[in-house]
Amino acid sequence: MVAAPGTPRASSDALLNTQRSRRPRNMGQIIRWLLLFIGGILMIMPIAYMISTSLKWPHEVYNVKLIPDEPTIENYTYVLEDGRFYWWFVNSIIIATITTICNLLFDSLVGYTLCKFRFPGRQIVFIAILSTLMIPTEMLVIPWYLMSQSFGWLDSYWGIMFPGLMTAFGTFLMKQFFESVPDDFIEAARIDGLNELQIWWTVAMPLVKPALAALAIFVFLGNWTAFLWPLIVTNSVDMYTIPVGLSGFGDEADVAWELIMTGAAISTIPTLVVFLIFQRFIIRGVVMAGLKG
């Protein structure tokens, strides 16, 4: 028997399940849903407590109640008036944005070149770039530090950014996606008299927008939360990024937990908001990047 189009699962269920066996199955579905729901709520508890505590007065902080009795934004006012978080936030935004733009441009340009051009050395360049995936950042931080020291890059935006301006992961991801751009399109543009740079920018790039978006999410999030290298390369408080600043802030002996939670919330809320707005899109991007990259 041929299942009705569009409902293959339902029709085979109808064939095989008697009325009696359906009820327990539904009960099972309800229990399954409830357990997953409870698990999901537990998963977001740390985030919920972070935000809830950031809205509490000091005397309420050690109360396990999730909803504050008298919510206040006093902690946010205090932390932002302190001024440091403002700068760390600005630094992080600038660094993550510039790095993301650089990755989008260079990773896609290199990916495109390796995918669509035939030239001597192509294979070597591809393997060389791919092999850098094997090199852990932790191995490079010492030489990067020495390099930054001798060129005067320590404690500067450039110093924080330079190691991440291009990534092998992004290059590989973009190369995979340019495979799906038909060569005919490129050939046609060539006949129309566009030069190669124009073809890349006006013909190929618009066709891989979903991949660019996925890459942008990964690079931005990665740089927003990056810790080890910014910790090493910065030493004046004004140059810290949010994670480095937060780490030092939390360590100050006189800082109270509600203020630490406020700082943590400030560093987390922007990415959470972006995620909640573009949820479906981001999850699809993560799957694409995870499976293809």
Place this chain on the structure above:
Amino acid sequence: MYRNLTIRQKQIVWAWAFLALPVLFYTVIRFYPTGNAILISFQNWNLLGARTWAGLENYEKLWNDPVFWKVFQNTFLYLLIGTPLSLVLSFVIAYHLDKLRFMHGFLRMLYFLPFMTSAVAMAWVWRWFYQDVPIGLFNNILSGFGIPQISFLNSTTNALPAVLAPAVWAGLGFQVIIFMAGLRAIPTSYYEAAKIDGVGWWTVLTQITLPLLRPTIVFIVVFSSIGFLRIFDHVFNMTTNNPGGPLNATKPLVLMIYDTAFNGFNMGYAAAQTVVLFTILLIVSLIQLRLLRSE
């Protein structure tokens, strides 16, 4: 000049024009430092004085350093507890979530949300959870039930799992999403055939689902293994008063590298540790390649 070139030659010129800057970047920012790190690992250098040749001295010192073996053990404990735990949890969640339609997107969001947080911020949140009565959330809840408080971060036995927990928690959402994509990719015809044959769910799971998920499982195992071997942010931030403590009970290799290089300024010794980390990661990646190829 350029006009006289053939189409193929023009393409070669364009290709190298596009690649010039990136090739320079990868050479200067990736390959040169890699060689440099290996070179420094054979030298003695404290940043200020002269660089002197040390031969294998740093590696010998590492071999005889009890702290290194403790750190080595910790690093693999993170891996050996963290990877299987997050693999099983994320599979169980994905397997059941895949079978639900009601509010599917909402549940998925709950599990994925922690992946969007920053490790540093969440390390501080969990650190607060772990404090003693009357501060920490966990111990306050326990005492609410009349259970004596547990020492988490101050205990040499509990500290490592306590530090690992937020790392597993934060990575879970990503793995769930990847598993669900893998489950979706299995053709429904397999399941329908199994149903017609009257096969039980356990057999379906072990004979159809898991074997077909093998590439996904290998990917997740490698991805999370590398993550746990490189654990740093969580440990550093949950133990800032005594990084890697108590008594080095939580110290992973990356933290030892950071300490040796940027607190002790013993660059040669730190570089030797990075070479060890590199070797470990390389072995893990090669095992992955073999597993994928034997398919």
